[in-house]
Amino acid sequence: MPELPEVETLCRQLRPVIVGREILSLRVIDAKLEGLGPLEGRTVRSVGRHGKRMAWVLSDGRCLVFQLRMTGRLFWIEGERIPPHARLVLTFPAGRIVLSDPRRFATVELCVTPAPSPAPDGLDALDPARLADAARGRRLPVKSFLMDQKTVAGIGNIYASEILHRAGISPLRPAGGLSRAEWKKIAAATAHVLEEAIESRGTSISDWMDLHADRGEYQHHLGVYGRQGERCKTCRRRILRAVIAGRSTFYCPGCQT
């Protein structure tokens, strides 16, 4: 569920709370997460992110890597009350980090060397020529292409629809058929949408909440996602829903061609 803006929001909120702080204890509640190894006594040196993947660098040089997938959330808890669906609890001197995750898809692993990803992060300045290159000859819908983490890391189902709406490009177009000018629009729209969503601390369409259990605000800025049947804010046409590779996709038939 969390895409790049939600994970970036968590990183920014985590840094003042856990960087430089010692992990006092680790409690694994869900057996699926067992085998993490001892973390007690390690200090969190830094909190980073690539795409939707978050990595804490620890004082022993290892990395604790989180992939929150669909329903994973991290909460900072100062009291005793543990949220529902807690799978993992990390205790620090001033409070606890809880991984809450009803669908239990999230993964947490301890790595010695974090595997480098060749894909650019969604907040990097995307090179339209590189995108066009990677898409050459490919028939899959441009929306699926953008959601492929090997293309750009961090774009998921909500922001793919939003980026293509802002770029004025239909999500159904084969990726290989886009012009250089259209890739340039996608690169610009990606930066714009992701940065705005971070400023809003993510999209709380149903139940996304940030580290402090506050809702994001980007749901109030969505142009198409979840708005099928409603009117496009720019051209007044009614927004459509389609299913692409099994995922709901929203677009405006008026301003996306």
Place this chain on the structure above:
DNA sequence: GGAAATGTTCCCTC
């Protein structure tokens, strides 16, 4: 009861 849900990976088919 059925469908859908902000993700990733495995497997099947063309």
Place this chain on the structure above:
DNA sequence: CGAGGGAACATTTC
């Protein structure tokens, strides 16, 4: 073999 898509994972909510 590569590309693309569907199923599976597990649970809640509408």
